[in-house]
Amino acid sequence: MDFLLSINWIALFALSIVSLLFVLLHLLSKKTNRTITTLIALVFGAIVGIVFASENNSYLVWVGLIGDIYVNVITALAAPIIIVSIISSFVSLKSKQAVRSIGTRSVFWLLASAAGAIVLSLAAGSVFGLWEKSTVFDGIASVSDSTVEAYGDLKQSFDETLLGLFPSNIISDIANNNIVAIIIIAAAIALAYIGVSSSEGEEKVVSFKNLVETTKKIIFKILKVIIDFTPYAVLCLIASSAAAIFSDIDTILQLLLLVGIIYAVAFFHAYIFNGVLIKFAAKLNPVKFFKKIFSAQATAFTTQSSIGTLPVTIDALENKVGVSEEVANFTAPLGTTIGMPGCTCVWPVLLVMFFVNATGLDWGVSNYILLAVVTLVLSLGSAGVPGIAIVSSVAVFSALDLPIAAVVLLIPINTISDMARTLNNATCAAVSAAIVARKEGQLDDSVFNQEEENKTWQTKQKQVQQ
Amino acid sequence: MADKTKTSTAIKFTIILLILAVVFLVLSIVSANLSVSRTVNAIDTIGTVEFSNDSKGKIDLALKYYGELDTNLSLQSKVTNADELTAAKFEYVRLAIKNAYLADKNGGDEATIKEYIELARKSFDEYCSTGKCKNVSNYDDLTSLESKYSDGGADASQNTGSPEPAEEIELC
Structure with missing residues (x-):
């Protein structure tokens, strides 16, 4: 009897139901394209999450594990992809000027998008008046000193943030997915290659180029296989998130308006603000563009990891939007560190405005300008991993001399908000890449105008096998 | 021919999963009921309380079983x-x-x-x-x-x- 009672049978029941849904998704994938399959997976996942909502997600422990494995595997590919892609593409540019131009434009558009998110968040916070009678912070004194101290340790000063962007140890930078450092390392290798190649002749270094090209082919082959699993992972991840949200629904209901506004601002920025940029700066059809990057958005929404989404974003940019390899592999990764409007702009600005209004602090225009400047500066460097929004908000609260305990009280809505925020981050990175590609004359309109995925997965797999 | 084999494998796989789902569901119900009856029996075993290790052991075991009851299914309320x-x-x-x-x-x-x-x-x-x-x-x-x-x-x-x-x- 003890054996029977020691096993979580409901978790196994949930796993078998999800496996059945996998079969259904597999059958659907033969008849529909990946976008539709991913959308259906989202719906299936939400239903599973609501049905199996439980304390500590105990019923979805195995289902969640499948999703986590996907996130880990795809995150593991991020650094190798960036390194080989940047070296490979910059080597083929054969010009330091082109590298500089792509770099400057990328930083400009990513920061422009972040600035837009800050303005939108300030406007939304003002329009809605953000909870002047909220009692959420009544318990602020009950947050223990040790908790506040632990969160306080998360914050970094601006000079520390800047220093952290540069490589200090190649191995640890790669291991920690320190994206800007990885980009710098890869770009330095590529520039050195160009230098040696032009001074001593390409034959001296061509074997290195061949090695990079071969490695790239292998890594992208692995990536292709992993990306095919996206809908299944989406189902598991969304089920896990939905269950976590529904098991703590009372806390979320208390802050429903805040969650609603975070979603509204994140989605408005992702689709309307970026839609305008895509239309006028990249000169592309926004609806078609968003349809083409949907797989990246769905991955971001469910994995809540900008770095984990990166391989999917790069794949969509290159193969569906028509962004050149050079720009896709430079701007999109940069967007997981610089900008990140959802996590480093929308979230901290709305939290600050919520706190200021709820506690009745007397803030003037100068305070809001300072908030905007501090947020923009901090958005210059942040890691694209789950939880970074907490670090950003702690840094903003600390810089504005507001109590960090207020951030702690709002953590219950972090997961549900993180889904929309990460979608916003991934969209912003993709949009910036498309604009940079257009400005650099590196956007292939014939790829963009191709009809979306007429071929089923089965046909594609046959092609891969051949 | 290959497609037919794949379809046949998919059907077999689906049937196995369906059977597993039913088995796990039944086992979930059985184990939930068993965990309640195990707790009830453990409480009955306590009997007359004495200040002894034996009595304490019985109370602790009953408390352990009671604590392990699935709160999501409100099983604790079923312990009579x-x-x-x-x-x-x-x-x-x-x-x-x-x-x-x-x-x-x-x-x-x-x-x-x-x-x-x-x-x-x-x-x-x-x-x-x-x-x-x-x-x-x-x-x-x-x-x-x-x-x-x-x-x-x-x-x-x-x-x-x-x-x-x-x-x-x-x-x-």
Whole structure:
């Protein structure tokens, strides 16, 4: 009897139901394209999450594990992809000027998008008046000193943030997915290659180029296989998130308006603000563009990891939007560190405005300008991993001399908000890449105008096998 | 031919998954019911409470089973004799306090009395959550003994090892 009672049978029941849904998704994938399959997976996942909502997600422990494995595997590919892609593409540019131009434009558009998110968040916070009678912070004194101290340790000063962007140890930078450092390392290798190649002749270094090209082919082959699993992972991840949200629904209901506004601002920025940029700066059809990057958005929404989404974003940019390899592999990764409007702009600005209004602090225009400047500066460097929004908000609260305990009280809505925020981050990175590609004359309109995925997965797999 | 084989494999796979789902569902229901009956039986086994390791072991086992019941399915509410478990806990604490009280009354060795007092306090902290001390009829005896045997004799709570004794004493 003890054996029977020691096993979580409901978790196994949930796993078998999800496996059945996998079969259904597999059958659907033969008849529909990946976008539709991913959308259906989202719906299936939400239903599973609501049905199996439980304390500590105990019923979805195995289902969640499948999703986590996907996130880990795809995150593991991020650094190798960036390194080989940047070296490979910059080597083929054969010009330091082109590298500089792509770099400057990328930083400009990513920061422009972040600035837009800050303005939108300030406007939304003002329009809605953000909870002047909220009692959420009544318990602020009950947050223990040790908790506040632990969160306080998360914050970094601006000079520390800047220093952290540069490589200090190649191995640890790669291991920690320190994206800007990885980009710098890869770009330095590529520039050195160009230098040696032009001074001593390409034959001296061509074997290195061949090695990079071969490695790239292998890594992208692995990536292709992993990306095919996206809908299944989406189902598991969304089920896990939905269950976590529904098991703590009372806390979320208390802050429903805040969650609603975070979603509204994140989605408005992702689709309307970026839609305008895509239309006028990249000169592309926004609806078609968003349809083409949907797989990246769905991955971001469910994995809540900008770095984990990166391989999917790069794949969509290159193969569906028509962004050149050079720009896709430079701007999109940069967007997981610089900008990140959802996590480093929308979230901290709305939290600050919520706190200021709820506690009745007397803030003037100068305070809001300072908030905007501090947020923009901090958005210059942040890691694209789950939880970074907490670090950003702690840094903003600390810089504005507001109590960090207020951030702690709002953590219950972090997961549900993180889904929309990460979608916003991934969209912003993709949009910036498309604009940079257009400005650099590196956007292939014939790829963009191709009809979306007429071929089923089965046909594609046959092609891969051949 | 290859497509036919794939379809056939998919159907077989689906049937296996369906069977597994039904099996796991049945096992979920069975194990939920078993976990309730296991707890009920463990509580019944406690019987007459004594101040002994055997009695404590039975109470702890019943508490362990009770704690393991799935709260998502509200299984704890299905334990028909849960009140007996609560009563057994309070009775054990009462006996522990009585033991210390009698040791003091009989004028035993001070170290032994202190040990009994500590044991009684430990039992109280383990079995009586904050504010439940009213259910232990001789709780005042424990606080008196703690005052009497504490260094300086002023504040009982300082030497008891209780996490929040001041709050609990107030509630009494």
